[in-house]
Amino acid sequence: MAISQERKTNPLARLIKPRKAKASSAELKLFEAMQAGKAVGDKMWQEAAKTHTWLHFTRHSPYNKIDMTIIERGEGHYLIDSKGRKVIDGLSGLFTCNAGHARPELAEAAQKQMMELDFMPLWSYHHPRAIELAERLLSYAPEGMTRIFFTTGGTEGVESAWKIAKQYFRMTGKPQKHKVISRMTAYHGTSHGALSITGIPAFKQMFEPLVPSAFRVPNTNYYRAPHEFKNEDEFGIWAANRLEEAILFEGPDTVAAFFVEPIQNAGGCFTAPKSYFKRVREICTKYDVILVADETITGYGRTGEMFGSIRYDIQPDMMVTAKAITSGAQPLGALFLKEKFFEPFKEGTATLAHGYTFGGHPVACAVALANLDIYDREKIVDNVRTNSPVFRKTLEKLYDLPIVGNVRGDGYFFAVELVKDKKTKETLTGVEAEKLLRGFLNTALFDAGLYCRADDRGDPVIQLAPPLTIGPKEFDEIEQILRGVLTEAWKRLNS
């Protein structure tokens, strides 16, 4: 039915603005079908998506020739696309769907909350679900955390942590303390503040100048340590000492915070030895630098403890969390803080002039509470702790492939680094990485039944972070898929 005629016969169609004559055919076809209550499917989605949408962190030119992958459904640890392909979700969406997809408990919690209180901001007013969730979150938290500042995601958590750090020092007699330090290749988000903390030059260049006063120190990439160390602990001390050096270079009176992930994602799952976090804690205490654990990915069980900060005894002063707090079913973030940051705000007119309309959304909080019920009931974190060594062992079988240089990570969070030469650790050139990762691996892995990430923000890696509900059977399936595709990748690299 033409839109003009539909507008006459369908009362709802009155609400639809008439299309301008120059609207594209793709738009009209999908739009018309939807209004007529007809089924829309892959072909219409492809056309309209390519014509009118813009994906995040995505090169669009390939879609001039090939179809997009449109994920239509999630079921447990599977994703099903608009062409009917069913693949293992080896990345939990984007490190989010830790309890698996389409959990009825989460849907029910959302519906119940929407009918009770659909929305209320945390601006001067409060609502029960945020209060209950804060209490619940703190019951799992590392020692000393007493306050929760809600956001809608990781970037906002990082941004909030920096702003709170600045204001805290202004209000406690150290107004010069405003600079931040983070680690090379670390990803901490995309807003101007969070992007300044991010350590990936390629993501920043187009947006310079960013917020001044953000500096980088080496990460804990032991596989590519700059020189020989007796052992990983010695390397850990070396890496931590670079933080002290940077604080001294900048002047301790000017440095407010150090941001660190318990396991660094970008670059490929850089874990750190015990010595590292112990020394980092000492340094931060010595120079009164706030230690911020960015647990956007590692929070909520990924490492085999509720938080990486607990697993690695990081003892942070603030902790950024997001993503899996709702297992991805709602956007939500929670910044955990020690009481000292709140002290200056307890009396008088002091206010934190910062917030987000949807931070601590009641529906998201209700879903987070239901998600934590699932965690407790199904002992999700125990499952990771028990099975992580099996996952590691299964992935380490891939060492017999010439292209696999390093398998690293912890919990349900592993990276497989790809090399040209195992002995020399020679990495792929930019052109080879481009050809292999973008031109082959991501698509080939998906076609073979595995959604995961082939990434070259550092050296080329394949990253795995499946839902925390899976076990040895799925590890074997993942290994078999990787084996087949990486064998082919090696042939292509050498052809």
Ligand SMILES: Cc1ncc(COP(=O)(O)O)c(C=O)c1O
């Ligand atoms: C460590 C870390 N910090 C911050 C972010 C940004 O989170 P968001 O995309 O929810 O803003 C991410 C995203 O993956 C992350 O991994």
